[in-house]
Amino acid sequence: xxxxxxxxxxxxxxxxxxxxxxxxxxxxxxxxxxxxxxxxxxxxxxxxxxxxxxxxxxxxxxxxxxxxxxxxxxxxxxxxxxxxxxxxxxxxxxxxxxxxxxxxxxxxxxxxxxxxxxxxxxxxxxxxxxxxxxxxxxxxxxxxxxxxxxxxxxxxxxxxxxxxxxxxxxxxxxxxxxxxxxxxxxxxxxxxxxxxxxxxxxxxxxxxxxxxxxxxxxxxxxxxxxxxxxxxxxxxxxxxxxxxxxxxxxxxxxxxxxxxxxxxxxxxxxxxxxxxxxxxxxxxxxxxxxxxxxxxxxxxxxxxxxxxxxxxxxxxxxxxxxxxxxxxxxxxxxx
Numbered sequence: 001x002x003x004x005x006x007x008x009x010x011x012x013x014x015x016x017x018x019x020x021x022x023x024x025x026x027x028x029x030x031x032x033x034x035x036x037x038x039x040x041x042x043x044x045x046x047x048x049x050x051x052x053x054x055x056x057x058x059x060x061x062x063x064x065x066x067x068x069x070x071x072x073x074x075x076x077x078x079x080x081x082x083x084x085x086x087x088x089x090x091x092x093x094x095x096x097x098x099x100x101x102x103x104x105x106x107x108x109x110x111x112x113x114x115x116x117x118x119x120x121x122x123x124x125x126x127x128x129x130x131x132x133x134x135x136x137x138x139x140x141x142x143x144x145x146x147x148x149x150x151x152x153x154x155x156x157x158x159x160x161x162x163x164x165x166x167x168x169x170x171x172x173x174x175x176x177x178x179x180x181x182x183x184x185x186x187x188x189x190x191x192x193x194x195x196x197x198x199x200x201x202x203x204x205x206x207x208x209x210x211x212x213x214x215x216x217x218x219x220x221x222x223x224x225x226x227x228x229x230x231x232x233x234x235x236x237x238x239x240x241x242x243x244x245x246x247x248x249x250x251x252x253x254x255x256x257x258x259x260x261x262x263x264x265x266x267x268x269x270x271x272x273x274x275x276x277x278x279x280x281x282x283x284x285x286x287x288x289x290x291x292x293x294x295x296x297x298x299x300x301x302x303x304x305x306x307x308x309x310x311x312x313x314x315x316x317x318x319x320x321x322x323x324x325x326x327x328x329x330x331x332x333x334x335x
Contacts, residue, residue, distance in 0.1 A: 003061045010060075010093045011037055017092070022047070025084035026076050026098050026105070029203040032085060044085055059086055067096065073104030101195055136289070141181035143285050148174040150288055 014037045024031050035052055036043040042055040063086050067074045076087055076098075087105045091098040095108045136142070151174055155167050163171075197203060197212035220226055227237045248262055259265065 003064050006064060006093060006095070007057060007060065010090065011039075011042075013092045013094070014042065014089065023085075023088050026087050026091075026100060027079075027084055027103065027203075028081065030084070032088075034089070042089055044089070053085070055086055055089060059083070060090060063087065063090060067105055067107050071107075073099065073102065073106040076103045076105060139181070139185065141178060141185050143281075144174060144177040144181055146288055147281060147285055148178050150284075 014034060017034060020033070022031050022033055031047040032044045032053075033047070034042060035045050040057045043052045044055060045052050063074075063079075063083070066078075067090075076084070079087060087098060090096050091105060095110070096105060097108055098105045148171075151167075151171055155163055155171065157171070160168065193203075193210060194212065197210065203210050227240070230240055231237055251257075252259060252262070
């Protein structure tokens with residue numbers, strides 16, 4: 001099929017896109033919109049940049065030919081960074097498909113019957129859409145973060161020295177829990193992202209960008225193998241023999257030597273979380289959730305009174321002052 005036919009088919013599908021459709025480049029994931037479709041070019045506008053960028057028909061034809069010559073898929077990392085939107089726009093055509101995991105764009109043998117879904121999959125839906133319904137995620141980090149926000153709003157974290165000890169204990173406990181659970185979730189997110197990052201090209205999001213990197217860790221092979229290799233290379237094994245820490249500790253147990261005789265010891269004192277009262281956390285969390293839900297409810301005053309009574313009981317159990325409103329400014333906190 002000549003390119004001219006494919007080109008006009010592409011223009012027809014581009015004109016059918018919603019005016020506010022947001023697309024993303026396949027590797028760097030930069031969002032952009034199509035602002036105009038003309039006979040010999042397509043005008044696009046990046047979300048984070050001002051002005052429009054013309055995508056020329058001739059460049060589309062060049063990409064078309066390269067894809068046509070690669071039946072197993074054209075490798076997208078062969079594109080210059082500024083040519084990525086060509087692949088995204090061309091994938092709107094029902095006979096071209098971008099594989100995000102493989103990092104390729106392929107010409108299909110026949111037009112796919114799921115072209116509209118391909119268009120929808122390309123759209124970058126804003127997660128902060130005000131019209132979207134919000135659901136509470138079932139994640140430990142969410143619950144602990146909610147409790148932490150409440151604690152920060154009720155106390156003044158810029159004046160730690162002026163805070164009472166129970167409040168500091170609560171703050172430290174929540175910070176520790178948020179850190180642990182956030183790190184677990186961060187690792188899960190990282191595992192998924194590794195399949196979507198290609199060849200050290202950064203991927204941008206609303207709050208920052210990420211890049212695939214490689215960390216090099218080394219561990220010695222078995223001692224006998226290392227010593228034999230070194231000896232064959234003319235190195236005296238005695239020159240590379242070191243002190244085995246485990247054997248030193250075993251020797252200390254059967255001698256009169258003191259630990260300080262063979263170790264340089266530096267002691268540092270630190271705070272360590274001893275235990276967490278999960279029952280109190282759950283009670284407090286439920287009160288916060290009820291308060292948030294009551295913001296748009298019909299029985300707000302009644303529910304608010306019940307929450308205040310619940311918080312009063314929590315205060316007696318935990319010996320820290322409970323705030324009266326989830327959004328109470330820190331300056332009004334008597335603590």
